[in-house]
Amino acid sequence: MEYTKSKKYDKKFIMNNMMGPNSIKMLEELLWDIQLKPDMRVIDLGCGKGLTSIFLAKEFGVQVFATDLWITATENYNRFQSLNLENQIIPIYANALEMPYANGFFDAVISVDSYHYFGRDDQYMDAGLALLLKKDGIIVLAIPGLKEDIHDSVPEEMTLYWDAEDIDTWHSCQWWRELLGKSQEIEIESIKEMQGFEECWSDWLLCENEYAISDRAAMEAGAGKYMNLIFILASRK
Numbered sequence: 247m248e249y250t251k252s253k254k255y256d257k258k259f260i261m262n263n264m265m266g267p268n269s270i271k272m273l274e275e276l277l278w279d280i281q282l283k284p285d286m287r288v289i290d291l292g293c294g295k296g297l298t299s300i301f302l303a304k305e306f307g308v309q310v311f312a313t314d315l316w317i318t319a320t321e322n323y324n325r326f327q328s329l330n331l332e333n334q335i336i337p338i339y340a341n342a343l344e345m346p347y348a349n350g351f352f353d354a355v356i357s358v359d360s361y362h363y364f365g366r367d368d369q370y371m372d373a374g375l376a377l378l379l380k381k382d383g384i385i386v387l388a389i390p391g392l393k394e395d396i397h398d399s400v401p402e403e404m405t406l407y408w409d410a411e412d413i414d415t416w417h418s419c420q421w422w423r424e425l426l427g428k429s430q431e432i433e434i435e436s437i438k439e440m441q442g443f444e445e446c447w448s449d450w451l452l453c454e455n456e457y458a459i460s461d462r463a464a465m466e467a468g469a470g471k472y473m474n475l476i477f478i479l480a481s482r483k
């Protein structure tokens with residue numbers, strides 16, 4: 247895959263702020279056929295250190311509410327300010343399960359490598375997230391997942407470095423289709439495997455971050471053959 251937008255970004259900055267598989271490449275693939283417009287308000291949900299928020303602001307000129315639970319708003323504000331993006335990206339420290347936003351406020355929810363932590367309850371979408379969107383607003387998710395659900399018999403390669411809690415967050419396209427298909431508030435447009443699994447993971451495994459180092463060991467043991475990245479596109483009814 248040719249990531250024409252992502253490759254313009256400073257490699258060292260990206261490596262220093264990655265928290266998993268290359269999030270801006272994942273986002274570039276997610277938005278391949280989606281045109282966000284500058285007057286849109288977008289939540290970047292579980293934005294981590296804000297790489298995807300920066301990409302959304304720079305590439306599409308949208309207003310981004312960079313929302314995260316593990317990274318403080320001040321840390322992200324300092325990063326956005328260092329890039330002169332503080333007027334376009336609003337850092338928010340919040341739990342996705344208790345969002346501080348008005349219903350109907352957003353044109354889009356985008357979430358890369360985080361929805362699987364908090365979105366596995368079949369009530370989550372309708373009780374909270376979907377309501378924040380305007381009618382026809384879009385939900386665009388990229389999540390690490392599995393080619394097939396293997397929870398009945400987890401392969402040994404996956405248990406060497408990851409615990410049951412990690413493994414429990416990963417599911418197949420079919421599992422997500424069934425879960426999100428229960429929603430009364432959204433229409434699923436597409437759920438499919440992404441193309442960028444190898445490249446996005448390779449970029450992450452090159453990082454000297456302690457999590458990347460343990461993920462590297464798991465991948466070297468062969469865990470990657472069961473895994474994928476999943477693209478989900480839905481819209482608010």
Ligand SMILES: C[S@@+](CC[C@H](N)C(=O)[O-])C[C@H]1O[C@@H](n2cnc3c(N)ncnc32)[C@H](O)[C@@H]1O
Nearest residue numbers: 265266269292293294315316341342359360363
């Ligand atoms: C693996 S990191 C990915 C960060 C970023 N999206 C990226 O790809 O670089 C997962 C992120 O999900 C966020 N997250 C997990 N549970 C959350 C919750 N309940 N509410 C908000 N964010 C959450 C964490 O704060 C963390 O930054």
